[in-house]
Amino acid sequence: MLKLRISxxxxxxxxxxxxxxxxxxxxxxxxxxFHQGRADEADWVFSRELLRDGLRALSGQGDVKLWPAYCPCHGSTLHLALESPHGSALLEASKPRVQAWLDRTYTVVSAQAEADYGPTDAQLSALLAED
Structure with missing residues (x-):
C-alpha cells in the first residue's frame, strides 16, 4: 500500500x-x-507497459496519462492523471517505490513471457472477423 499525493x-x-x-x-x-474512505474505493486498470513507459517519459492518452518528474520536496516522482465521466484526478507517487513494485511484477512474468498469455493471433483474427 502506497500513499499517493493528490491535488x-x-x-x-x-x-x-x-x-x-x-x-x-x-x-x-x-x-x-484508491481508498478514499472506509467504504469508498475506486479501481483503475491499465497496462503494465503504460506504467513502465510512464516511469521513463510521458505515456498514455485518453483516460490515463503518466510521466516522471522531480520535486525538490519529494524527490523523483511519478505523476498519474486520471479522467473519467465522474471527474479527474492528478496524483503523485514515489517513482522509486513504483519502479520497485513494477520490477517485482517482471520477476513473476517477464515481458518476453507475456506473449504466452492471452489469445493467439489466429484467435484474435477469428474474434475480429466479420460474420
Missing part, C-alpha cells in the same frame, strides 16, 4: 492510500485501488 485544488494536497496489484494470470494489466 485537491489550488495549492491543496491530500493523500490517498493506494493498493498496487498484479495478477500473473493477467500479465498485461496492473490494478490500482
Amino acid at each position: 485537491l485544488g489550488d495549492d491543496v494536497v491530500g493523500e490517498v492510500r493506494t493498493l498496487f496489484r498484479y495478477d500473473p494470470e493477467r500479465p498485461y494489466e496492473v490494478l490500482l485501488t
